[in-house]
Amino acid sequence: MAKAKEVVEKVDDAEIADSKSSIYEVGYIMVPSIPEENLGGEVTSFKDALLEKGVSFISDEYPKMLELAYEMSRSINNKKQKFSYGYFGWVKFETTTTSAKVIKEFLDKNEKLVRYLMIKTIRGNTMSTKRAYGKQDGFKRRPTTKSEESAPINEEVIDKEIDALVV
Amino acid sequence: MKQDYFSSNNIKHIDYKDLELLRRFLTPSARMQSRRRTDVTSKNQRKLAVAIKRARFMGLLPYIAK
Numbered sequence: 001m002a003k004a005k006e007v008v009e010k011v012d013d014a015e016i017a018d019s020k021s022s023i024y025e026v027g028y029i030m031v032p033s034i035p036e037e038n039l040g041g042e043v044t045s046f047k048d049a050l051l052e053k054g055v056s057f058i059s060d061e062y063p064k065m066l067e068l069a070y071e072m073s074r075s076i077n078n079k080k081q082k083f084s085y086g087y088f089g090w091v092k093f094e095t096t097t098t099s100a101k102v103i104k105e106f107l108d109k110n111e112k113l114v115r116y117l118m119i120k121t122i123r124g125n126t127m128s129t130k131r132a133y134g135k136q137d138g139f140k141r142r143p144t145t146k147s148e149e150s151a152p153i154n155e156e157v158i159d160k161e162i163d164a165l166v167v
Numbered sequence: 168m169k170q171d172y173f174s175s176n177n178i179k180h181i182d183y184k185d186l187e188l189l190r191r192f193l194t195p196s197a198r199m200q201s202r203r204r205t206d207v208t209s210k211n212q213r214k215l216a217v218a219i220k221r222a223r224f225m226g227l228l229p230y231i232a233k
Contacts, residue, residue, distance in 0.1 A: 029225065069223070086226070088227070090184065119221070122180060126182040
C-alpha cells in the first residue's frame with residue numbers, strides 16, 4: 001500500500017515537472033561545409049525538428065559565418081573533424097522541462113552542429129541596447145590641426161639654428 | 168567611490184553573445200579582469216564570469232590570446 005502511494009506521488013511529481021514550462025535559448029554553430037544557398041533549408045529543417053518536440057518560438061537569429069576563436073573538433077560519422085569556422089545562430093523558445101531533455105538529445109545527435117549551448121533565459125531581449133562604452137572610454141581621436149603645416153618654412157633661419165646647435 | 172557598470176547602465180542580464188560588452192572586461196591576453204579592476208558588484212561579477220565562460224565555450228571569445 002505504501003509502495004503504491006509512493007508510485008502515485010512520483011507520477012504527480014513528473015506531471016508537475018512536465019507542466020512547468022521555461023524559456024530556453026539554444027546557441028549553435030553549424031558546420032561550415034554547408035553551402036550558403038542551402039543554409040536556409042538547413043535552418044528551417046532544424047527549426048521544424050524543434051517544433052515537432054513541442055516548442056513555441058519567441059525569437060531567433062539567422063546563422064552567420066564566423067571565424068571561431070579557437071579550433072574545435074567534433075567526430076562526425078566516427079571521424080574526428082576540426083573546425084575553425086562555423087555558422088553561428090541562436091533560437092529562443094518556450095517549452096516544458098521534459099521536452100527540453102528530448103531537445104538536448106536531438107542536439108547531441110545532430111551531426112550538422114559543431115557545438116551548441118542550451119541555457120535558461122528570460123523572455124525579453126538580453127542584449128544591452130545602450131552602448132555607451134565608445135563615449136565613456138574617450139578612445140576617439142581628436143582631429144589634427146593643420147595650422148602647423150600651413151606655416152611657411154624659411155631655410156636660412158633653419159640653417160642658422162642648426163649651425164648654432166652644432167657650434 | 169566604486170560604480171558598477173551594469174547598474175549604472177541598467178543592464179540586468181549579461182548575454183554571452185554581447186561580445187562588445189564582454190571584451191570590455193577582458194585583459195589584452197583575454198583573461199577575465201578581477202573585481203578590483205572591473206569595479207562591479209560581486210553578483211554582477213559572477214554573472215559576467217558565467218557569460219564570458221559561455222562565450223568562450225561557443226568559440227566567440229578565446230580562452231587565451233597571444
